[in-house]
Amino acid sequence: MLNIGKIEEGFVLDHIQAGKSMQIYRHLGLDKLDSTVAIIKNAKSKAMGKKDILKVECDIDSLDLDVLAFIDHNITVNVIKDGVIIEKRSLVLPKQITGVIKCHNPRCISSIEQELPQIFYLADEENEIYRCRYCDEKYSEGDANNL
Amino acid sequence: MEKLRHMMNPLDFSVEELEDLFDLAGEIEKDLPGFSHKCDGKILATCFYEPSTRTRLSFETAMIRLGGQVIGFADANSSSAAKGESVADTIRVISCFADICAMRHPKEGAPMVAASKSSIPVINAGDGGHQHPTQTLTDLLTIRSLYGSLKNFTIGLCGDLKFGRTVHSLINALSRYEGIRFIFISPKELKVPDYITEMLRQKNIPYEEVIKLEEVMPQLDFLYMTRVQKERFFNEEDYIRLRNFYILDKEKMALAKEKMFILHPLPRVNEISVEIDNDPRAAYFKQVQYGMYVRMALILTLLGIK
Numbered sequence: 001m002l003n004i005g006k007i008e009e010g011f012v013l014d015h016i017q018a019g020k021s022m023q024i025y026r027h028l029g030l031d032k033l034d035s036t037v038a039i040i041k042n043a044k045s046k047a048m049g050k051k052d053i054l055k056v057e058c059d060i061d062s063l064d065l066d067v068l069a070f071i072d073h074n075i076t077v078n079v080i081k082d083g084v085i086i087e088k089r090s091l092v093l094p095k096q097i098t099g100v101i102k103c104h105n106p107r108c109i110s111s112i113e114q115e116l117p118q119i120f121y122l123a124d125e126e127n128e129i130y131r132c133r134y135c136d137e138k139y140s141e142g143d144a145n146n147l
Numbered sequence: 148m149e150k151l152r153h154m155m156n157p158l159d160f161s162v163e164e165l166e167d168l169f170d171l172a173g174e175i176e177k178d179l180p181g182f183s184h185k186c187d188g189k190i191l192a193t194c195f196y197e198p199s200t201r202t203r204l205s206f207e208t209a210m211i212r213l214g215g216q217v218i219g220f221a222d223a224n225s226s227s228a229a230k231g232e233s234v235a236d237t238i239r240v241i242s243c244f245a246d247i248c249a250m251r252h253p254k255e256g257a258p259m260v261a262a263s264k265s266s267i268p269v270i271n272a273g274d275g276g277h278q279h280p281t282q283t284l285t286d287l288l289t290i291r292s293l294y295g296s297l298k299n300f301t302i303g304l305c306g307d308l309k310f311g312r313t314v315h316s317l318i319n320a321l322s323r324y325e326g327i328r329f330i331f332i333s334p335k336e337l338k339v340p341d342y343i344t345e346m347l348r349q350k351n352i353p354y355e356e357v358i359k360l361e362e363v364m365p366q367l368d369f370l371y372m373t374r375v376q377k378e379r380f381f382n383e384e385d386y387i388r389l390r391n392f393y394i395l396d397k398e399k400m401a402l403a404k405e406k407m408f409i410l411h412p413l414p415r416v417n418e419i420s421v422e423i424d425n426d427p428r429a430a431y432f433k434q435v436q437y438g439m440y441v442r443m444a445l446i447l448t449l450l451g452i453k
Contacts, residue, residue: 107275109254113233116260134256135277 021052186215193219299326
């Protein structure tokens, strides 16, 4: 069994769906941080079978948690101070996300207009459906690999 | 300073705002000459990146009848888009020339991009298969004028209900009014999309889906016809078997109420037999007239002219 030590200051993202940690690493911009980051893949989980975990030694408020919520709002966010969990943050689906996913509708203006930000809005909270701000095309999970 | 308003989607206006718009269109209908100087000195730019003669002429006539003038282009080849100019840059330039802009574009969402960069009101005059709000406003005004209100009636929508953006937009717009019952008449290949029927179920709005027009004709107060295109079918046999179900002729009209009205977004091909044109219930050319009135009312409203 692999052991990774505790962190003193920072946060732990737990219950990440197995295989999604690298996607989150990229989208949270963790590659640009000068902090210690531990990526644990395929850890054993009673509830999930397998899960990923991210441990990051930096201030949580410097990160865009909306992106995290969009990718998977079931992730548990534990804020750590002096080596102990001081807060558990719940994630809510963001009303709008910008620059995270791309519209794949070839008829959408965003496919040709230069420097147009890719904006999606939460059209149906219950079914977690996002639509393109310009053409209303539904974002489908299959496009997630292109994130 | 009043907030700049645009028309991107028929739902951009509340039901109350639409009532005001339709009241104004009604006043224009009663006294056209009384409005002939309302837009003196104003300029409408019609930026049509793809040809649509009827819509463009309707907008241009609307502005001219209000006393204003018109500039613009009728296809992308005669605009700077052919040189690669972005929609955002084009509208910034147009904003320096005109007071209001009607934009048609083959790319979905282009008028919205224009509106976000514009300093003048922008009207979406059709963006690909996405929205065509002034067609929906035309349909609503026609129904309201012929029926007296936008409440308590049964409307049949017939033909291609899967791909027809005017149909989807009209259903969405009518779903905000009380007592509307929808009957969707189409081959199963061209049924109304699930997200529309889901929306109706959520709002407890009654609807029915049938294949044959004859079955439901006697129940309808309005029949909204659309074209069934051959290329939408998987095979020719199905097309030949089904096409006659969706052609409106005298025989089918004999089953309809005396006061039922036929609407059609036009152009019509063969889905409404020309023998129906003189039937007093044929309202599709009158609908074109209402289209001009509603565009006049929209131009005045967006320009803030009383």
